Amino acid sequence: MKSAVVVFPGINRERDMAHALELVSGTKPHMIWHAETELPDVDVVAVPGGFSYGDYLRCGAIAARAPIMEAVRRHAEAGRHVIGVCNGFQILTEAGLLPGVLMRNASLKFACKVVRLRVENAETAFSSAYEAGAVIRTPIAHGEGNYFADPETLARLEGEGRVVFRYCDEAGASTMAADPNGSVNHIAGITNARGNVLGMMPHPENFVEPIQGSTDGRGIFESLVRSVAVAA
């Protein structure tokens, strides 16, 4: 699986993302600066976490209009995979590649901890390595992860199985207490209609090898490797 990691000024998780991609796929990702207009020939584009352009205006808003994003859009339109994590998720919604928006956490607090997610749909290119209903642990670190979409969009997301991950407690129940940011329907990650673009607030790239405390996030990258191999 060949991949590229898009790098914006203010991004700080690009090396974590590159490390996870290389660890799981065995191939070193290309690092692509935001001012570029073309992507190399890759299967997967990752938009990592951080604080692109200092989160000025709205988080992800300026990055979403950066020159490289046209190439990311073409990549997605060609049916190839895009994964956005944290600020990457915010950028993909601002770019219109995913519906909805990430608002300020309902608590107004920056949330930095390990949370649990339930795998709602294990039949996507990003989740097939998990069992449906599996509860996994992932770190989060964000101030604006409160997912919001209008009722019509939300009904479509839920109805089409596009909610891939939902915040939950140890027992797998989605409750307000288990939701770190107040997201509507406790949504942590969604795909686009075609299923080739995923956005999620938690950081699976930080739980891919035992030294990080858990390998629960590895399944996302393994799913991608598997999905790319099937498509080839």
Next chain:
Amino acid sequence: MKARITVTLKTGVLDPQGKAIQGALGSLGFDGVEDVRQGKLIEIELAEQDPDRARESLDAMCQKLLANTVIENYRIELA
């Protein structure tokens, strides 16, 4: 030509910052504050002198970048 753009969250969208301000006003003893909404003010200076053309251009700026119309409204004032 100077323009002032006010971006606010749409009615019904939770505004946690507004809520926090409302709470702080209450604790300072200002009674009867029924709701607070916080927004953004963006001032822009344009070379354009024609108000219609300026407004058109500002509207495009709001649609394309300055506001996220999923959750925000915007208002344009020309000075």
